[in-house]
Amino acid sequence: MGVYEAAYMSGQTAIGGCAVASLVPTSACSWYRTIPPERIGLCGEYDHQGLAKRVQRHFCHKFETEAAGMSVRQRGRIVILQGEAASEEVLKRLVQAAMQTEGADAVELHGVTIQAHK
Numbered sequence: 001m002g003v004y005e006a007a008y009m010s011g012q013t014a015i016g017g018c019a020v021a022s023l024v025p026t027s028a029c030s031w032y033r034t035i036p037p038e039r040i041g042l043c044g045e046y047d048h049q050g051l052a053k054r055v056q057r058h059f060c061h062k063f064e065t066e067a068a069g070m071s072v073r074q075r076g077r078i079v080i081l082q083g084e085a086a087s088e089e090v091l092k093r094l095v096q097a098a099m100q101t102e103g104a105d106a107v108e109l110h111g112v113t114i115q116a117h118k
Contacts, residue, residue, distance in 0.1 A: 037103030038077045051103045066090050077105040084113050
């Protein structure tokens, strides 16, 4: 049927900063010692594509065959969905599930098609 090109935003903006009064290495900001949420892997390790992998795992557990035709990628904190969805309702649920994943700020749809009903 139709091809969807869209972006869904959470409306949240994260701006980080740090002011350090001394040059002592132990006073570094805590965000240097933690893994950014979009880089947390399936087992809590650092993974550059961790967000995409966690979203894909969530799709497999929650949607089983409904998400089989959907590929998941990421660009920073943005989840990119591409492929085929069974219906617009399924697509909406996939977007909602992706947005609920820790580290996701937005979901983009690139060439997503809705299956034609027979």
